[in-house]
Amino acid sequence: xxxxxxxxxxxxxxxxxxxxxxxxxxxxxxxxxxxxxxxxxxxxxxxxxxxxxxxxxxxxxxxxxxxxxxxxxxxxxxxxxxxxxxxxxxxxxxxxxxxxxxxxxxxxxxxxxxxxxxxxxxxxxxxxxxxxxxxxxxxxxxxxxxxxxxxxxxxxxxxxxxxxxxxxxxxxxxxxxxxxxxxxxxxxxxxxxxxxxxxxxxxxxxxxxxxxxxxxxxxxxxxxxxxxxxxxxxxxxxxxxxxxxxxxxxxxxxxxxxxxxxxxxxxxxxxxxxxxxxxxxxxxxxxxxxxxxxxxxxxxxxxxxxxxxxxxxxxxxxxxxxxxxxxxxx
Amino acid sequence: xxxxxxxxxxxxxxxxxxxxxxxxxxxxxxxxxxxxxxxxxxxxxxxxxxxxxxxxxxxxxxxxxxxxxxxxxxxxxxxxxxxxxxxxxxxxxxxxxxxxxxxxxxxxxxxxxxxxxxxxxxxxxxxxxxxxxxxxxxxxxxxxxxxxxxxxxxxxxxxxxxxxxxxxxx
Amino acid sequence: xxxxxxxxxxxxxxxxxxxxxxxxxxxxxxxxxxxxxxxxxxxxxxxxxxxxxxxxxxxxxxxxxxxxxxxxxxxxxxxxxxxxxxxxxxxxxxxxxxx
Numbered sequence: 001x002x003x004x005x006x007x008x009x010x011x012x013x014x015x016x017x018x019x020x021x022x023x024x025x026x027x028x029x030x031x032x033x034x035x036x037x038x039x040x041x042x043x044x045x046x047x048x049x050x051x052x053x054x055x056x057x058x059x060x061x062x063x064x065x066x067x068x069x070x071x072x073x074x075x076x077x078x079x080x081x082x083x084x085x086x087x088x089x090x091x092x093x094x095x096x097x098x099x100x101x102x103x104x105x106x107x108x109x110x111x112x113x114x115x116x117x118x119x120x121x122x123x124x125x126x127x128x129x130x131x132x133x134x135x136x137x138x139x140x141x142x143x144x145x146x147x148x149x150x151x152x153x154x155x156x157x158x159x160x161x162x163x164x165x166x167x168x169x170x171x172x173x174x175x176x177x178x179x180x181x182x183x184x185x186x187x188x189x190x191x192x193x194x195x196x197x198x199x200x201x202x203x204x205x206x207x208x209x210x211x212x213x214x215x216x217x218x219x220x221x222x223x224x225x226x227x228x229x230x231x232x233x234x235x236x237x238x239x240x241x242x243x244x245x246x247x248x249x250x251x252x253x254x255x256x257x258x259x260x261x262x263x264x265x266x267x268x269x270x271x272x273x274x275x276x277x278x279x280x281x282x283x284x285x286x287x288x289x290x291x292x293x294x295x296x297x298x299x300x301x302x303x304x305x306x307x308x309x310x311x312x313x314x315x316x317x318x319x320x321x322x323x324x325x326x327x328x329x330x
Numbered sequence: 331x332x333x334x335x336x337x338x339x340x341x342x343x344x345x346x347x348x349x350x351x352x353x354x355x356x357x358x359x360x361x362x363x364x365x366x367x368x369x370x371x372x373x374x375x376x377x378x379x380x381x382x383x384x385x386x387x388x389x390x391x392x393x394x395x396x397x398x399x400x401x402x403x404x405x406x407x408x409x410x411x412x413x414x415x416x417x418x419x420x421x422x423x424x425x426x427x428x429x430x431x432x433x434x435x436x437x438x439x440x441x442x443x444x445x446x447x448x449x450x451x452x453x454x455x456x457x458x459x460x461x462x463x464x465x466x467x468x469x470x471x472x473x474x475x476x477x478x479x480x481x482x483x484x485x486x487x488x489x490x491x492x493x494x495x496x497x498x499x500x
Numbered sequence: 501x502x503x504x505x506x507x508x509x510x511x512x513x514x515x516x517x518x519x520x521x522x523x524x525x526x527x528x529x530x531x532x533x534x535x536x537x538x539x540x541x542x543x544x545x546x547x548x549x550x551x552x553x554x555x556x557x558x559x560x561x562x563x564x565x566x567x568x569x570x571x572x573x574x575x576x577x578x579x580x581x582x583x584x585x586x587x588x589x590x591x592x593x594x595x596x597x598x599x
Binding site: 115121123125127128131134149153156157 | 363364367370386387390391393394397398399402403405406409461462
Binding site for chain 3: 353356362372373376380384391392395404407429440448464476484486487495
């Protein structure tokens with residue numbers, strides 16, 4: 001019992017550190033990649049190739065003055081960044097990062113907690129993410145924030161349905177809800193679920209982008225019309241929490257997508273203890289795709305976004321589910 | 331199913347405290363938006379209770395549907411209906427005293443009954459390990475009819491809500 | 501088990517109080533959700549302690565959740581309509597059908 005607690009705690013700490021560092025360097029990667037695509041250089045002053053830029057940013061954020069506007073509701077205003085930050089980190093509790101391996105004579109599982117309802121847990125937690133934005137929008141007492149908050153909650157409810165449905169196809173085929181068993185079933189590249197669920201994967205990808213409020217679906221924080229959206233009134237460390245939360249969300253949906261469709265940590269050549277490397281590579285590809293999209297697409301208009309979600313994605317998800325069900329039944 | 335963990339009582343107490351406190355906040359707070367937030371906390375606490383009762387699937391459903399969907403809907407309608415200025419409106423009506431009395435009687439009566447008739451078993455029964463699969467099978471076999479009826483109900487609710495909220499066509 | 505039942509009873513009582521005292525229609529709906537949840541705790545507790553190996557209790561709780569979701573949808577649509585027609589969501593004012 002004690003040993004289990006210690007092992008879990010160590011895993012939690014490692015994962016947290018990895019995710020937070022990943023978030024920091026995701027911002028760096030985003031800036032570099034976008035700069036490259038636009039024939040710029042990107043951050044280059046702090047450290048070699050600007051590699052210390054995220055750290056400099058973090059220090060800057062932490063030491064800025066924490067401005068609390070006059071008309072805010074104090075408690076909810078303070079709660080909002082936490083409510084957006086925590087759920088994005090909770091998802092990582094069930095993501096299997098690597099195969100089971102033996103370390104100094106002990107069996108180590110590659111996941112913090114292998115729930116038998118893993119996927120449901122992920123979706124339940126993801127659905128909590130909207131509260132941070134709603135709270136921020138409401139408590140700031142500013143019309144830009146409120147508009148951003150309302151837009152965001154409408155968007156997230158709308159896309160969550162398709163998001164959930166896009167996964168059900170995989171669950172039907174796999175006959176399990178445990179993320180670890182899902183990975184174990186995709187042992188070779190031909191068994192990856194993306195081949196069996198191409199439409200499901202496309203739907204997942206689209207909805208995931210909308211869920212994380214990334215371009216081209218980043219209406220809640222559309223700079224050109226809403227100043228900063230729901231976090232207009234936030235500064236300093238509170239703003240940093242929103243920021244980290246957004247990137248942690250990106251990494252989280254990338255991890256879940258990797259697990260569901262690309263075989264998670266499965267890959268050739270590497271021993272079980274190092275299989276996490278495959279996982280990281282796959283997640284990295286996902287992240288690159290995100291940034292690529294951002295550099296390529298213009299933003300949707302709000303009514304286009306809603307129409308797209310309800311009239312295109314949702315029917316497609318239902319059709320995908322029906323067809324998969326029929327095939328499985330056969 | 332493993333034996334009852336020694337600290338399950340403590341965890342239960344924690345969740346119970348959260349639930350009761352937030353439920354009281356839901357019915358007493360002045361600001362309806364804060365009530366909705368307290369409701370979210372309360373519903374999450376109930377999900378925790380479900381986990382304690384070995385109903386993991388139900389706990390996930392609770393968070394997914396109640397916390398993730400119904401509460402968002404409630405918050406949404408709060409945002410749409412109450413303008414920001416209406417924060418100090420009195421939220422309770424004249425029935426408060428009578429209602430409090432009635433609720434008190436109900437609560438006390440129920441507790442008293444529970445205390446008088448101590449017929450409840452102390453230990454739980456072993457449930458099937460695979461929560462989700464059992465529920466799914468039951469839904470498709472023994473409880474097929476209720477399942478279908480609920481589906482129709484959902485459809486009716488959906489259409490009804492759309493028709494109601496759409497308003498006059500201009 | 502008696503603790504679970506006591507918790508559910510208290511929650512139900514609180515919900516009852518809320519339903520009777522709230523002016524705001526949304527507040528009434530929220531109190532209703534509390535009562536639904538009290539019932540659900542009871543269902544699940546009964547399932548765990550008295551249900552043998554069956555899952556019927558959890559199943560019914562599931563149905564309750566679904567029905568509650570449907571109820572919330574329609575209820576909130578009605579609230580929106582009331583707001584549009586009466587410029588407020590005070591349930592006591594909506595007594596046009598009263599003789």
